[in-house]
Amino acid sequence: MSSDVRFTDFKSDKQPTWCPGCGDFGTMNGMMKALANTGNDPDNTFVVAGIGCSGKIGTYMHSYALHGVHGRALPVGTGVKMARPDVEVMVAGGDGDGYSIGAGHFVHAVRRNVDMTYVVMDNRIYGLTKGQASPTSRSDFETSTTPEGPKQPPVNPLALALASGASFIAQSFSSDAMRHAEIVQEAIEHDGFGFVNVFSPCVTFNDVDTYDYFRDNLVDLQEDEDHDPNDYEAAKEVILDSDKEYQGVMYQDENSVPYHEQHGVTEDMSEIPDGAPEDAMDLVREFY
């Protein structure tokens, strides 16, 4: 890792095809800043993404990256981290990718506490398929597939994480650039699964969860001196509060031990002998 890495080093020369004004620009910039601020460099960073607008991020960032199939980015990230505990792993997804098709993987990556950072670009809509309801859409949100609104309550991703045993839960707003980058940085620095749900407005299809809406309604936990992220009960109260939208670190378990450390995995698995291991005949003798 070199100390003179700047956030632009994580930028590729490919121009994003996100809509002008898309929240994902700010979300990505904050991720790049946070990676640079934590002393990582592109050659030591692996970014995984799934499908959708969020999935394009690997193309616009410069690092080792995999753009995979819908909803399965977290398992890919888990494999990378287990094979290479020395590599910084960042997984990006959207609300459909993460909380619908990938909801099962989300629960299990959280409970395993794999040491990676999971940034979800939550715009409460399916953008790339042109405006259908997502798992985080409001129950009265009218879309092409839900003309009267989905009617079901939205998934609360923070509560889902908490219930799954998360060790780090945070939320940020892509337009609040400094705070967003700071929060992602805290997630990277956390030893374990660092989960950040990012309000990343869709300017084309979502006219409810807009920049203005979040600006007017967002409460920053940093300004609440009483909120202690290490206090599970306090975190629960904030996360289950359906009247307000918060940003900041809701919860952090100070005793978090990442999955690879729990399992004693420390070695770089990419290095193997030229032939069978020296004591490999012992494997055969076991069957005597």
Added chain:
Amino acid sequence: MAEDLNWAVGGEAGDGIDSTGKIFAQALARAGRHVFTSKDFASRIRGGYTAYKIRTSVDKVQSVVDRLDILVALTQRTIDENLDELHEGSAIIYDGERSWDAEIPEEMTAVDVPLKSLAEEAGGAIMRNIVALGAACEITGFDVEYLDEALEKRFGGKGSKIVENNKEAARAGQEYVQENYDLDHLGYNIDTTDNDYVLLNGNEAVGMGALAAGCRFYAGYPITPATSIMEYLTERIEDYGGHVVQAEDELSAINMSLGAARAGARSMTATSGAGIDLMTETFGLVATSETPLVIADIQRSGPSTGMPTKQEQGDLNMALYGGHGEVPRFVVAPTSITECFWKTVEAFNLAEKYQTPVFLVSDLAMSVTEQTFPPEAFDMDEVEIDRGKLVDEDEVDEWLDAQGHFRAHAVTEDGVSPRAIPGTTDAAHMSTGLEHDELGRRTEEEDERVHQVNKRNRKVETARENEDWDYREFGNPDADNLIISWGSNEGALIEALDYLEDDGIDVRVISVPYIFPRPDLTEEIEAAEETIVVECNATGQFADVIEHDVLTRVKRINKYTGVRFKADELADDITDKLTEEVPAQ
């Protein structure tokens, strides 16, 4: 050929049938005898008929036959299920004190041993199976001391008291038969030799091959009959700095394995039919992102959940054609337990040399069957590792474009691009399931698309030229009639040759371990008068590809009862087929 002995223990699942059989098999192997085991089991935890069968001889044995000489029957159903294999000289060991009234055919030797009471005297009813093993030793004249060795291996970790009690239980069974029956070993002669054999099954051989080949990461989801690979690796892979993850589902398992592979680890996942269906989603991504990955499919009866504990070779079409779109893959299918080891090693090399997914296709019969081998059959000095075009820092420069970007999907003559793993300076790049350019970036440009498709397909052509896609051959190479087989049928076919020879029928047997690419059998088929393809499925999937390759009709022997081929049965089938009219051209 020395006479072989066929022995079985049967009862309900949960009766310890598997461990009883395994202990006896190990005792026979310790005595320098060859062993071949087979299992009948049901998809339930307790109850239901289950049996463990052993065929043993001083000569090599590699199939099951329709004969049972000694049966340890813990239930009446065990006798009923095996009636067609029992014969006049068979002996049945049972416990007459138990509540069921054993109905033993008159012409057979009924050996009533109070298994439970004798076990209780030795220290616990749980050892009734060991009492039966002692009785079996006495009936056959097999030295009970070999059983002691197997008991030490099995129970050594539980303390000397347990071992001693078990030995005592075995002696009790042996002495009871000695004192109460005058059988004179029923004429059996259990010869021993000084040979040292190892006893293992196909899944253990796959796991061992993976470790020898440097596999460091495995993610899987439990499924019969693939799970024992995961269990084998879980116990051992950490000794080599690796790790096994029990994933939340098969989709996750293959994606985790993909992640580890991209990070540079030799990585593997294994499953069976229903799990392969789920993994198929990611299969195309593995191929198009050019990630080296070994995907083992231990076939069982399908479709859907089919018959989870029964044999079939029905997934060949899936391995060859599964996944949407067109993607290159290799399909390797071991034909024996030793091949399970060697082909696994080869699968890892192929995966890395060609940066392609490799299907390692085995089947239930091979996965649960244990067989004896001289340890040299798994000579670790012969294991070679080839990591292909894995570039280090010094080689990166050759692969940078004018702007300094690493061309991870460079279009090359042999179709194989350079591969850089995280940490390699200046080689950061992305890969994607989208069609992409040389840098891995999305493109829909016509020429780029064609270049990348051709490049990926060229790997197969390169591999066709550079690797040995050979076959194994048995029988008479000059015979008029040719039998072609794949997977675990090989052992039964080799033994069927003896039966055929007795009837004056001469055949050439070709056993093919490579499904794609595969050896070109045109010459062999053209030279033969008749060609028969033998496989455990209903439609003849391998016969179809052979016909496609050679543009000639072949005859087919298909078995899809859920039970593997038996040597004697196969000999009859072959005889019948050879006299059948040739299908219309």
